[in-house]
Amino acid sequence: MSDKSSFFAQSSSFIQRRSFLKYAGATAGTAALVLAGCKDDAPGVEPANTMVEVGSADNGVLNYAYALEQLEAAFYLRLRTGLYYTTIATAAEKQILDDLAKHEKTHVDFLKSVIPSGSIIKTLEVDFSSINFDTRQTVLMAAMTFEDLGVAAYNGAARYLTNPLTVLTLGKIVSVEARHAALIRDLLTYNSFTGSDVVTQFVPASGLPGDGTGTGLEISKTPARVIELVNPFLKDGSKLVAASLA
Amino acid sequence: MNFFEIIKQLAEVDSDVLGRLDSRRAVFSSLGTAAKRGAMAATPALLGAFFQKAYAGTSGTKVGTIAEIFKYALTLEQLEADFYKKMVDSSVFGSQSAAAQAAIRQIKKHEDAHVALLSAVLTGLGSPSTTTTTFKASAFPADWTGQLQVAQLLEDTGVRAYKGRAGDILAAGGAADANVTGVGTVNPLQAALQIHSVEARHAAHIRYMRSQTPWITGSGDLDGQEHYKGTTPESTTTQAGIDLLTVTSGKTYTTAEAAASFDEILTPAEVLDPVRAGALVG
Structure with a gap:
């Protein structure tokens, strides 16, 4: 683990989850690394750790x-x-x-x-069990x-x-x-x-x-409202977050 | 690389280049912003952004101000609103089904609303519209079938026209909220897309009323008209430089399906050409 990811891993233990995701989203390119870092640190909160951050500006909207x-x-x-x-x-x-x-x-x-x-974000896994x-x-x-x-x-x-x-x-x-x-x-x-x-x-x-x-x-x-409505149709690990599109 | 020398040379071959930008002042202020970030004024990235701004209309459209673009939109909405008024007032309207009458009345209400909104925004921007565009009486079909054909062509042209200026609205600063006197907060880009x-x-719906596919496949009874052609015809299958037909191995869609999955633009000159909406203005 690099110094950077361990820094984020330590940070995540005292930054509020919500603002942490916002912070991670501000630098979309490093979001994956950041999230990988906190996964090691806090295995008990798996779902929130594996949100898919779409990023910011044009690439963020394209990912969205x-x-x-x-x-x-x-x-x-x-x-x-x-x-x-x-x-x-x-x-x-x-x-x-x-x-x-x-x-x-x-x-x-x-x-x-x-x-x-x-x-680019990954291929998402859907959950249509409610339909x-x-x-x-x-x-x-x-x-x-x-x-x-x-x-x-x-x-x-x-x-x-x-x-x-x-x-x-x-x-x-x-x-x-x-x-x-x-x-x-x-x-x-x-x-x-x-x-x-x-x-x-x-x-x-x-x-x-x-x-x-x-x-x-x-x-x-x-985007925040749309994501709230679509996340129930996405499996854990594929749920979206668009912290920078706000 | 001397940034100002480039502009000067460009201005020699294209005297309108500075006119394409918001203003000369905006050029300098954007340079100032770049300088604050510690960037060199003449880095390729900045030049790229500059030219993108000057030539944002990718198929011949000029970047205008928000007011100029909204006036263009208002012209089209007035044309549509007057067309539907003529439809509702037509002697054949009363003999149509209740559903058909309701659909046309509903569409007419939206066009009226768009006219009202765009007029109010233009007034608030200090650039009120002084012209009223009407649908040419001699071009208005007497029969219902003909009227629905025109309705389809007008609506599909309208979609292409708004799309053709969306990039220009962004380039003119329209992605930011503006406080418009008498209207309130308006995001010009979002508002245009919400009409689009x-x-x-x-x-x-009009296409569906006419037993056509609601999307443009190229095989509809009017899909061969000029309204679906132009410099970027509706049959286009290359998007942002990507050939939709070869983008994946083992493609599962036909050329027509790929073309139908993306709508295309018309430039103002194309929209107002007599082969399209130009002949309907009267």
Whole structure:
């Protein structure tokens, strides 16, 4: 063990867990080393020690996107073995789910190769034990959750980017996620493509264009909020933390 | 390497280079920041950042100010809002299904809201819009089928237009929260993306109403129109220099699937070209 990691290992015993993770996140490149260091020191608190820190700025947001896309891709792969897909879904629904699976896999493959090897997060292990893959309603509800969350997450994380090219690239993905979300919502409840839970509705005050209240903006979510919602679908050791995207 | 000599030479061949930056002052203040970090003014990294800023629009778009970009967005939103007003006022509207009418009314509300928001932000920035863009009456189809076709083209073009300026908004400092008079805290980049994804939801629904895939596969009945072409066509399968078709061994997706998984941009010049939205302004 190097001097550096033993220093962090000692530090971790008296720094609050939360602020410690924040500190580790501030230097994402060393986060793995830091966490490896405290693992030796405190074997009794395994889950918190093995959080996946996405990092900061552009690489942090790309890793965050990569994590969400991994989750989505794994979901569309997993649903193929459930009763909804194998016996209940119509041919059209199957085609749609197949298309979504392909799109998410493309996103995963792309992000995996575009994120610098020195800062990319690992392949995550998912936990879909809370999802019932045997009914149309439960599968489509889960798909809606993941798609809506993806859009809210991309929109909410753009503020941490510094390179216009990263904005451009992620912008190309997020509108496709929005298309997915709109369709899944329409499959569940026709015309719910922009439900009030995802888009701030406009209330007209008169017949004049633009006269009224409500922004018509998609509701975005901060990385902290998104991670709180996705971590239950990730196994211990694959749960996310984005201390620097705050 | 002399940083200022480079700028001077660049300005000789491209007189607009300084105009692409926020201001000459911003160039100097960013140099000051770099100097504080102990960096050399002319290190390749800094030059890279500088040029990235000056030429952030990767396909011919110029970096503008937040106000200029939002005015562009407002033009498109006014066009859409007026189009949907014409749809709702059309003699054929009342004979459509309740669901179809509800969908168009819902989309119209969002476009109205976007017009209101962008107008308010522009006023707050001290750069109020003085023009109102309307949809050309002679280009408005009398029949429902034709109206939905135009709706699809408008929405898909809108998605591409916002995406085409997102990088410019960042380059113009739009990733930071701004306190806009009369509106409150606005993060220009986030706000533009929050409209962008709503436009994508609209596009998806209109396409679905027309029995098309909500995403652009290239095989839809309108996917061959100019609205889906341009310098970065929707059929693109190379992203950030990575060929999606060879990125993994044993790929599991077709060319069309790879193209559909990423939406593409249009530059302002392309959007306002008469082959696209330009012919619809009246």
